[in-house]
Amino acid sequence: MNKALKSKLLLISVALVWGSSYMLSKLAFDYTGALTMIAYRFISATILTSIFFYKKLPEINFRIIKKGFFMGIFLFLAMVLSTYGVKYTTASNAGFLSCLNVIIVPVVYYLLFKKKLKKKEIFGTIISFVG
Template sequence: MIRPLWHLALGYCALVWGATFYIVKEAVTVVDPVAMVAYRFLLAALLLLPVVLLPFARASLRDSRTLRCGAILGAFLGTSYLTQTVGLKYTSAANSGFITGLFVIFVPLFLLIFLRRPLSATQWVACGVAVLGLWLLTGGGLAFNLGDGLTVLTAMAYAGQVLAADRFARTDANPLVLAFHQFWIIGVGSLALSLLLARPLDVRTEGALWAILLLTLLPTLSAFVIQLFAQRHVPAMTATMIFLLEPVFAALFAWTAGGERFSAIPAAGGALIVVAMAWTEWTKPREPEPLTDETPTAEAAPTRVTDP
């Protein structure tokens, strides 16, 4: 597949992730948020299971190192989805989309804190612009609520997932198997948390049942599988730039299909966050091009998954 088609594939991921914020917002009024995460990821794992049992994926499925990589990615992604889904009970879908997008700011911050990679002056300025945008988005801090706080944790967890995925990128681990491990680990973990906390597991309306099915098929199963394949061919900087469309789509769908009230000041705050995210990405050092189908075999040999 040529590069522009992989770009379109990642654009599809950003679209469905952003477009379904308001659907989750409505669904968690009748389904417990933790149960919602459990159902969509368990069902996604169940649908993917017949594929990963086929001969071409079976060896990777038995690889303990691939399982450990999937577990690490699942832990970060599961934390991200749990905090985001619970947070949607208390904040708007538009706010949730924009605040989640702050993961692009947390990535360089975590690189500085944990890997001692210093930030450039432009990255520090971008962080300040993002904080200003968050302040405007949440009503100058006066309207900052539990949902907004949980969604900041979402952005932090997703940044951790991005850094972990960067470590495991372009290895010989089968992307379908990595996705499968992420799905069942998140699903089982969320279900266990529901049982431990004695959370309700019932789905009280037919509409919520259809919402779970939609969330399983589009933003969970299709988008995460596509992402793992596409990022083998697209540089991380380019992929992240495409993902900046997610909060934009989240706000647009929340203000239109979701029926949320449009307000100029929060919208300006969201725009500043997008500007900061774009600025952070554009000022990164240029990354080497990923391997392509035309790369000579000796250079294109995949790297073996290392013990995390």
């Protein structure tokens, strides 16, 4: 399998898993709470990441832990908001709102860093907005 085909298949699989996660989250709320579900997701992600990157674990130092802690706070807040959003709305609405980051990220990037966006980034943002 060539590299281009492999990358396309991986991208499609990520989209399928991400898209189906909203429906599965709605079903999981019948059995557990939002924070418990987030804990399971973070624990499983930690285990899988540790398995795949076990050779890098000895390189972790305090600076990396500190940066990871602050990034983790933002990730946790995003997950809590997203998970509670799925709980209180339909899976399709939650998926739509979560995918708005495709539109929001380039705009925030421009506003924060005052760097002009490339034509293809503007085009992608417009296409995403219209879609």
